[in-house]
Amino acid sequence: MSTYETMSFHLETERLILRPWAESDAAEFRALLSERGNGTTPTAERTRTVIAELLTATATTGIALLPIQRRDAGDFIGYCGLIIGRSTLEEPEIAYELFRHAHGRGYATEAARAVLDAAVATGRTRLWSTVGAWNTPSLRVLEKLGFERDRTSTNDSGEVVWLSRSLP
Helix, strand or coil, rough: CCCCCCCCCEEECCCCCECCCCHHHEEEEEEHHHHCCCCCCCCHHHHHHHHHHHHHHHHHCCCCCEEECCCCCCCCCEEEEEEEECCCCCCCCCEEEECCCCCCHHHHHHHHHHHHHHHHHCCCCCEEEECCCCCHHHHHHHEEEEEECEEEEECCCCCEEEEEEEEE
């Protein structure tokens, strides 16, 4: 059993709401995943399965990847949260992905800052992030949040930058 508090699954910022997944997010989540440019779009059924798996993982781990909605428009623009990913439950990864149309407006930084605060509230002392070396905008977001480069590794997609941040 984890010695950490459960992460808050409802986070609000000046412009954004991060909340638990709903089945109604499936179509937009699928559209977001298809924007990755790897030529594959998951089926609607697979997307619903992924949402169910995320909800199960949240119940098991006490951390969550949360959909991001803009307060004013109420639209789904991406997700942000904590995952085990390439790391551990004790020192999870912060992860985020936004629709291209939402890039360049500070939403990723704003959402990630709220998740960082939620991670601090769980009692964790360090977070990780792994980002493709080509992904300069994501690296910039992490830099703004105080993450520092730890090392690089290589996978099928190329070079991966590992960053960490001590909390609080």
